[in-house]
Amino acid sequence: MAPIHPGTLRSPPSIAPMLAVPGPLPVPDADWAFETKWDGVRCILSSTGDGAVRLASRAGNDITVTYPELQALGSELRGRGVVLDGELVALDDSGRSDFGRLQSRMGVVDARRAGRLALDCPAHLMIFDVMYLDGRRLLGVTYAERREILSALGLAGAHWSAPSHVHGRGSQVWDAVVREGLEGVVAKRLSSPYVPGTRSAHWRKTKRVETLDVVIGGWTQRRGAAKGVPGAVLVGVTGPSGLRYAGSVGSGMSEREQGELAAYFEVLARSTSPFDDPADVAGAHWVEPRLVAEVTATEWTRGGRLRHPVWQRLRPDLTRLD
CATH class of the missing domain: 3.30.470.30 (DNA ligase/mRNA capping enzyme)
Structure with a gap:
């Protein structure tokens, strides 16, 4: 040239x-x-x-x-x-x-x-x-x-x-x-x-992604779906002082998984947030922190939230329902 x-x-x-x-x-x-x-x-x-x-x-x-x-x-x-x-x-x-x-x-x-x-x-x-x-x-x-x-x-x-x-x-x-x-x-x-x-x-x-296990502490209603069907779950990770809020995960969940979670959430419902720090999410519903899920994310933000989190699966081997 x-x-x-x-x-x-x-x-x-x-x-x-x-x-x-x-x-x-x-x-x-x-x-x-x-x-x-x-x-x-x-x-x-x-x-x-x-x-x-x-x-x-x-x-x-x-x-x-x-x-x-x-x-x-x-x-x-x-x-x-x-x-x-x-x-x-x-x-x-x-x-x-x-x-x-x-x-x-x-x-x-x-x-x-x-x-x-x-x-x-x-x-x-x-x-x-x-x-x-x-x-x-x-x-x-x-x-x-x-x-x-x-x-x-x-x-x-x-x-x-x-x-x-x-x-x-x-x-x-x-x-x-x-x-x-x-x-x-x-x-x-x-x-x-x-x-x-x-x-x-x-x-x-x-892209490089990280896979990690998180605890579900709440959820938000899926728009246009029947009452009680989650569109996203609010998750946290266990820290020295308790469960720390890590963000909202909605991408990647199938309708079958949403239906399965809805049944769990009905049983585990509670009136207050299980997170130690504020989780200011409009329309949040809280649940007992018993369910564990596997998610992927690109990184942690400086504010301690998961960036681009994607749902992978529920972890029944780590979930406590007793």
Whole structure:
């Protein structure tokens, strides 16, 4: 591919992000590259090369004012018209992305407040693709070539970087992600083009999840169902002082399981919460903490709640109904 040189400044096109499909790691994996899946929000960055940058969310909303610390990237891109794809994250002290920290930055539209937050909880842009450079669309260029072009830009700063990717060796990358407690892996076919706004099988995301046993302490009514049928259960984990509230779990339950739980809840009903800490859930019904369930979740939030919990099954071997 011919080298790309800086050209006349022009407005870069608006390009919607390409999306990955969920699935297992590809095997065999010789034709794939593997990247860390960062726990943040998607961000498309564009610049005419005049020293300013524009940030857009996955939905196309302008979020430039929300993250003023990324304006400094404009100096590094001066003279280069570009559209970059990446993930905005907030890093903890160990360098892991912490979605809870990033939430304090999201949705801020007041420039002065955004500036203060940028000092207290700076964002970092993990750049993993380039779709346009110096007047040329790169959508039809292969992933492998686009990564070479991105690497040649040499983008590295206090609030942005272009993390490396690995060709093949998907199982080794997965092991490293699990060991480091990261969110997951994104596999990308080396020959794949960039297809804007499309969820493509050329990109595959595999999330790391934790499986744990939780105690059911309450439930909420399923909307549109007969009285007493749960739509979600309120769960907790046992701590030093008793049962600590861990969140609401509704995703993953079948109608059969909901009916089975409804029969249990009728017997185990109580008038007060069994949780030691507040569980402020509208329309909550409380039960004796006898039922144990297995759930999966991506992580614990900073507030001690399960993030993205999914119901797996009731654990009759651990349930106490006596």
